[in-house]
Amino acid sequence: MTDVKMADVKTEKPKAPISGGVATAIAHDSAAKHVAGSARYVDDLPEPKGLLHLYALQSPHAHARITAMDLDAVRAAPGVAMVVTAADLPAANQIGAVFKDEPLLADGLVHYAGHPVAVVAANSIDQARHAASLAQISYEVLAPILTIADAHQAGSYLEPPQKMARGDASKALKAAAHRLQGQLAVNGQDHFYLEGQVALAIPGEDEDVHITSSTQHPSELQHLVAEVLGVANHAVSVEVRRMGGGFGGKESQPAIFAALAAVVAKHTGRPAKFRLDRDDDMVITGKRHEALITYDVGFDADGRIEGIAFEQFIRCGYAADLSLAVSDRAMFHADNAYFLPHVEITSFRCRTHSVSNTAFRGFGGPQGVIGIERVMDDIAAFLGKDPYAVRCLNLYGGAGRDLTPYHQQVTDNVIGQIMADLADETDYAARRAAVQAFNESHRWQKKGLALTPVKFGISFTATHLNQAGALVHLYADGSVHLNHGGTEMGQGLMTKVAQVVAEEFQIDLSRIKITATHTGKVPNSSATAASSGSDLNGMAAQAAARTIKNRLIDFACEKAGVGRDQVRFEANRVVIGNEEISFDALVREAYFARISLSSTGFYKTPDIHYDRAKHQGRPFYYYAYGAALSEVVIDVLTGESRVLAVDILHDVGRSLNPAVDKGQIEGGFIQGMGWLTTEELVFDADGRLRTHAPSTYKIPAASDRPDHFRISLFDNANKEATIHRSKAVGEPPFMLAISVHSALVDALASLADGPVRPCLDAPATPEAILQAIHQTGLGAVGMKAFAGSLDHG
Incomplete structure (x- = not known):
């Protein structure tokens, strides 16, 4: 057998970079199969x-x-x-x-x-x-006990009520110049x-x-x-x-x-x-948890919150499932992107005779976030201020305004910059003036506008789940078999992790075989959830590939008599001293030299801890941030609404794959929009679900996507040492859709001559919008206008 020469290729001119490495915007690995219908599922x-x-x-x-x-x-x-x-x-x-x-x-x-x-x-x-x-x-x-109200009255809980607090909310509320109370009911979601x-x-x-x-x-x-x-x-x-x-x-x-x-x-x-x-x-099957959120907030004349107390009532169903962790995360995100100097959050985990509710994108975070966003809208309405201005005033800031209700310091804060950049890019002031002009000149339709932020903690709040394993085989022909504990549900995880391995070996992505997740290959894996798929499995796969790569480097050094600093992997080749060899050739030589070309990899998230008894600690490794500006229009006579335009600026760190990340942002936003506008779970008096098919349960259709939908990625390398300094993208964009709900509230508020606080629950179906119009006394405005139009023929 002929020995492979180290110098089989000379370095003469720059070579093309690898195809499909990290930061490349490439299609999902199964995209063509999805379109053609050839992707094989269990059935x-x-x-x-x-x-x-x-x-x-x-x-x-x-x-x-x-x-x-x-x-x-x-x-x-x-x-x-x-x-x-x-x-x-x-x-x-x-x-x-x-x-x-x-x-x-x-x-x-x-x-x-x-x-x-x-x-x-x-x-x-x-x-x-x-x-x-x-x-x-x-x-x-x-x-049966079927509703949150029934459970609360009967004292039917999965565990005693939980409390998270910092400062003295009661004292701050009493001392505040202004004080408001309110509530928001949020339905579940299939x-x-x-x-x-x-x-x-x-x-x-x-x-x-x-x-x-x-x-x-x-x-x-x-x-x-x-x-x-x-x-x-x-x-x-x-x-x-x-x-x-x-x-x-x-x-x-x-x-x-x-x-x-x-x-x-x-x-x-x-x-x-x-x-x-x-x-x-x-x-x-279980659903997203229905929630009832009440608040008591004290604030100054500018709208800056001085003290706040939340009560979160979460409908869990008959068994615990993951409800305790979901309810915990609703508490974690009750602050969203805002510094709350004195805060108290009490959570009631209600046990009912209904299906046991379970994990859903955001895992309780959306219920927490929408509660504080309702507070911002209500403060702005009470003071007659632009909600955007009130939001910016309350954002997390520097020293003294950087501690969460669970005592984690926010050290990577960029939300103020994101909010300001998005307002500038969309010319928010002009858009606000245009909406007001429209509302003044239109009787039957009213527009609303809202720019809302998201700060979302990334990690499993159950610390032990923040671990992952991977298995990489490098075959003698230079092709790679990749396996890890993450699962693919359409989010592009397999593609991203394969890109990480391609980047590590500096080989084309096409040379990596993505294989089915299998408990016989990678044991004791965590769920692909909590937006942690790429963070955990990417690092584990990189560790496995790096182990093999280091073996190849050691082999090359020994054979060529050079130091490790003289070996570098470039596009589908390896430079060793003054010579280079193809990646395939080096792998073949290593095989004949009996070098192990297989390795496992393992990763656990560092620097996280949480004391659940005290509800204090550092449960999150870092935060992902984003902001969305949504413009909507409602018909005041029918309650129908439509999302006209959406602009998003979202922080994904240094993106592993911008195409996949933008797809996740768009998909998350549309799913969140469905939760807040059309998707309504209806149970009858006997606890039977009546909306159990597409004929009665309305997810967003293609026609519901706004004609103007612009997504931009915020250039911001992760401060923490995540995989290639990227950030999670699965869940945070879901909560950007809360801007749609706030925009609908804004449209309702325009019906009144002076400040008004429309009470719009979610989902904001046409019926809910009409109910909000009449419950807040705005119905008379619409009916007066309608009567006036009849008088004029």
Whole structure:
């Protein structure tokens, strides 16, 4: 075999840079497959021979005792292989992510309308559905607790009320020149991922089972399924290549369906699939937490807050799920981008007989942020000032105005600059004057304008989750196999992490193979959530690649007799002293020299800590900032509204991929806009969800995207040593959409002759806007104008 020469290529002229390295705006790795429909999801995989299909029998009651359950006809129905009840589970009847208070199947009591009480496994989904209809189940209906008000009155909480405080809010409120009280009700939100919940379980030898799932948290799924089966974690493997959306709804929720599929697979020896249709998915799975926020604020004549007290009532559902952490984050973000000198935040985690609410993009942060933004709008209305001016006056600043309610110092603050830059770039003053002129000359339509900030803490607030692992194989031909604990749900994580590895080796991105997340390759991974996917997995993958790279450098130094400082990796080649060699050739030589070309990598976020008992510490490694200017118009007679224009300036640090980041900003904003304007969860008096399909639950359509939608990235390297000094981008942009809600409030305020505080809850549906008009006394203004128009023909 011919030995490869070190000097197989001479350096003669500058070479082109690598294709697809860090900071390159390139498409999502599966973008073409998404458009062509060739991207394979769990339900697209070839169905194995003997596959069983699962269907859940659901409780029609929110709170009831099962008094009798006759399933003989179900078991005898054509095609039925197995019926699973709580009594049939091999080990634990629990899939609680944090606390063991969430039964996999109802056992004696049902806790929400839609609660699965049994599962049918049959040769086809139609046979399973038919068999389920034959069940004879009797219930003793019990009085349910369904609303926040019901829970608060009954003292029904997941834990005692929590309090976060700094300073003396009570004293500051009494001493303030002005004082206001108010409240805001914020509805929940369904995740409405395009790919519904689905899991495929295939039994293996001994106790083994392999699960392909649409999940954001493969390791947690592995652990929970193992508990249900009564086996060790190593007997369960979980794999996920991609999800058709997750948004937090596939963090803890997939465990229900994977566990039941695994139980059937192990009991029958046949593969089993549990795929929900849209209606069942929306009924059975948890949502964004509904919230009621009350405030008492004291401020001076300019609008500067001197003291404030919040009460946050969070509707959690029947079990804990992730609600305690979600509620904590709502407290963390009650300040948003504003310094509150004296503050008290009290949180009530309300237990209700409804589906257990769960993680959703922002993880409680949006509920906290919108509360303080309502305060800013109300202060401005009371004083007759521009809300933008009041917001700027209260922003975090330098020494003495840089401490959060949980006692973390804000050391990377750029929000004032972002707000000022966006106001200048959009000519805010002229836009404000134009809106006022429009409102003065239009009777039936009113415009509103709002420029709002976002400061969002980045890290899991459960400190132990801030860790990640990766696995990199460098093959003898110079190609790379990349695996890590993060999951791809359309956000571009796989692309970004691959770019990090390409940058480290200085090779083209096309030479890196992105592979499915697998618990057998990277164990004990954290959920892909909290906007931490690139931060954690990027650093872990870089560590793995760097280990291999250092081995190659040591090998090159030994062979060429040069120092490490004389070896550098450039585009698809390695310069060694005065000579260079192709990357492929060096890798081949290293292979023949028996150099290890495989490595794991690990990363844990430094410098974070939190004392939950005191609600103090440094839970966040850094903050991501942004601002949005939204312009809206409402019809005062119908309550209909439309977003006319949006301008965003957002801080992503040094972007790993500007194209992907801008896509995340736009998608997050539109999803937030849906939460605040059209997406309405409606439950009837018996606790049954009535908006459980696209026909009744309205997410934003393409036509709802404003014609003017401009997104700019704020040039700001992360102060902390994150991966290439980038910043998280998944969740923070969601809260930029609060500018839409504030703009609608601004439009309503224009109906009155003097200062008025419109009470507009969320979502701001046409009905809610009309209600706000009439409840605030503005209805008379509209009706007077309407009567006047009739008088004039």
